[in-house]
Amino acid sequence: MIAIDTIQETAERLMEKAAIEIPQDYLDGLRTMADTEDGDLSSFVLQAMLENYEAAKQDRRAMCGDTGCPRWYVKMGNEARIEGGPIALEAALRRATAKSTNDIPLRPNRVHPLWRTDHDNNVGIGAPEIEYGFEPDGEWIDLVTVHKGGLFGTDYRMLFPSDGIEGIKRFFLDSLVAFGKRGLACQPAIIGIGLGGSKDTCMVLGKRAACLRTVGSRNSDPRIAAMEDEFKELGNSIGMGAMGFVGKSMVVDCNIEVGYCHTGGMQMSVHAFCLSSRRAVARIHADGRVEYRTDPEWFTDYQRRETVEWTPPQSLSKSA
Amino acid sequence: MDTAPKPQQVRLSTTPSRADLEALKIGDIVYLDGLLYTAREGVYKKVCEEGSDLPLDLPAESAANFHCSPAATVNPDGSFNMGAVTATASFRFSKWIGPWIERSGARIIIGKGGMTSKDYREHFVPNGAIYLTTVGYGTGALLGRGIKQVKAVHWNKELGLAQAMWVIEAENMGPFIVDGDLAGNSLFERENARIAANLDKVYEGTRPAVLRRFGETDDRSDEVIG
Numbered sequence: 006m007i008a009i010d011t012i013q014e015t016a017e018r019l020m021e022k023a024a025i026e027i028p029q030d031y032l033d034g035l036r037t038m039a040d041t042e043d044g045d046l047s048s049f050v051l052q053a054m055l056e057n058y059e060a061a062k063q064d065r066r067a068m069c070g071d072t073g074c075p076r077w078y079v080k081m082g083n084e085a086r087i088e089g090g091p092i093a094l095e096a097a098l099r100r101a102t103a104k105s106t107n108d109i110p111l112r113p114n115r116v117h118p119l120w121r122t123d124h125d126n127n128v129g130i131g132a133p134e135i136e137y138g139f140e141p142d143g144e145w146i147d148l149v150t151v152h153k154g155g156l157f158g159t160d161y162r163m164l165f166p167s168d169g170i171e172g173i174k175r176f177f178l179d180s181l182v183a184f185g186k187r188g189l190a191c192q193p194a195i196i197g198i199g200l201g202g203s204k205d206t207c208m209v210l211g212k213r214a215a216c217l218r219t220v221g222s223r224n225s226d227p228r229i230a231a232m233e234d235e236f237k238e239l240g241n242s243i244g245m246g247a248m249g250f251v252g253k254s255m256v257v258d259c260n261i262e263v264g265y266c267h268t269g270g271m272q273m274s275v276h277a278f279c280l281s282s283r284r285a286v287a288r289i290h291a292d293g294r295v296e297y298r299t300d301p302e303w304f305t306d307y308q309r310r311e312t313v314e315w316t317p318p319q320s321l322s323k324s325a
Numbered sequence: 326m327d328t329a330p331k332p333q334q335v336r337l338s339t340t341p342s343r344a345d346l347e348a349l350k351i352g353d354i355v356y357l358d359g360l361l362y363t364a365r366e367g368v369y370k371k372v373c374e375e376g377s378d379l380p381l382d383l384p385a386e387s388a389a390n391f392h393c394s395p396a397a398t399v400n401p402d403g404s405f406n407m408g409a410v411t412a413t414a415s416f417r418f419s420k421w422i423g424p425w426i427e428r429s430g431a432r433i434i435i436g437k438g439g440m441t442s443k444d445y446r447e448h449f450v451p452n453g454a455i456y457l458t459t460v461g462y463g464t465g466a467l468l469g470r471g472i473k474q475v476k477a478v479h480w481n482k483e484l485g486l487a488q489a490m491w492v493i494e495a496e497n498m499g500p501f502i503v504d505g506d507l508a509g510n511s512l513f514e515r516e517n518a519r520i521a522a523n524l525d526k527v528y529e530g531t532r533p534a535v536l537r538r539f540g541e542t543d544d545r546s547d548e549v550i551g
């Protein structure tokens with residue numbers, strides 16, 4: 006049984022980590038870009054960002070003043086049991102979100118879409134979002150918080166099989182060029198692409214590709230992995246760098262996730278996880294142990310399964 | 326290839342003289358000293374549309390308007406806790422910026438992403454104002470370090486913390502980059518034009534979607550702001 010107090014304390018710690026500490030994979034990716042960037046202005050921006058991450062850590066203050074929209078991904082092992090059940094879990098995550106907004110502090114970004122009511126705590130109708138995933142084994146739960154920023158850089162389009170790879174590339178480039186100008190996407194970004202599903206799941210896939218995979222990770226389908234490499238290079242060949250200045254630092258990495266779709270369509274979404282790619286993860290074990298990390302490890306073989314029944318890959322089932 | 330003079334780094338007062346501003350060119354790096362205040366749609370509506378009185382003496386106390394909502398809280402004892410500050414995209418305030426500059430006497434507008442050179446020519450140049458963009462845009466922690474003190478917050482009850490008018494004392498706060506100078510030039514638009522030259526090549530091997538959208542354009546010199 007996982008204690009509800011442990012969940013809330015861990016959630017508060019995650020809120021702080023996400024807001025303040027840039028994940029190492031993103032930082033390494035950005036350093037590599039800073040080393041190769043030759044546009045003067047774009048280089049200046051990247052250097053300033055690297056200093057900014059240091060300043061945030063030293064001062065324990067949020068790395069960006071726009072602290073985004075905190076949200077939660079909860080992944081549960083099949084045997085996990087939570088004190089008080091899912092209702093208690095959701096209450097704990099809402100409390101942690103509100104408390105951390107005040108304590109860190111974060112910007113109280115969440116308002117009612119029509120009345121602009123602001124509770125000054127990032128909690129409201131449907132906020133923070135809490136999404137779930139499950140894994141076959143384990144008594145643990147993983148808490149992932151993502152503080153996604155950016156009103157720009159995201160787009161959706163219904164493509165068709167006849168659009169082919171040329172159409173996918175076009176929409177990818179259109180999104181980067183449109184939102185890269187003036188740096189509206191706060192690039193260099195982790196670009197997440199969702200392909201297939203239906204309109205809503207396509208958006209979800211793209212967002213998770215951007216926010217729940219790390220820089221340097223590759224899709225388990227080798228042909229999709231090759232597309233990820235190709236698209237990253239394509240994005241960086243536009244001639245645009247940080248803030249839309251001349252340069253080549255646009256895409257820190259490109260992650261693609263797919264879902265089966267209607268036979269007539271090929272939905273596509275594009276998401277940009279910005280210079281403040283805020284995510285933090287913890288695994289809480291049944292015995293109360295908490296392990297912090299920055300890789301959500303969300304897209305497991307189980308999440309990408311294609312078959313009716315789940316049969317674990319050979320290597321895993323042997324070791325289990 | 327690039328014949329433009331090297332960008333300079335300068336410290337600028339938030340109540341600058343005309344000469345201070347004339348010395349700035351697009352691409353220059355600026356650090357600010359003095360009082361600045363946040364104002365965005367909430368404040369603009371209140372002042373420009375509803376005619377509310379300004380809560381401080383502008384531009385005497387400050388001629389620098391920051392398009393920003395800080396990550397900040399008001400403590401129970403009335404003091405402030407301000408963490409990071411980051412600008413918000415300025416193009417959305419185009420409809421108020423002219424009346425606001427006239428009413429407030431602002432000479433420095435600070436925000437994210439600049440405004441159009443049309444806005445600069447119509448509203449900034451006639452009033453002797455420049456535009457500074459934040460850097461990154463995620464340099465909130467660096468900018469937070471440049472805040473010496475939060476002086477006051479106005480209208481936080483009516484407008485909420487994010488839309489309230491925060492008055493901040495800045496010391497060597499930056500970096501910012503000059504996007505709009507006194508001649509009405511835009512750095513972003515200059516960069517856009519340079520990048521556009523390469524785009525046809527990048528788009529080779531792609532093709533337009535079979536299902537079009539109303540109002541869609543293939544003119545890649547276009548911008549999504551307007």
Ligand code: SF4
Nearest residue numbers: 069154155191279463
């Ligand atoms: S998009 Fe990201 S880096 Fe840019 S202002 Fe928002 S949170 Fe900050």
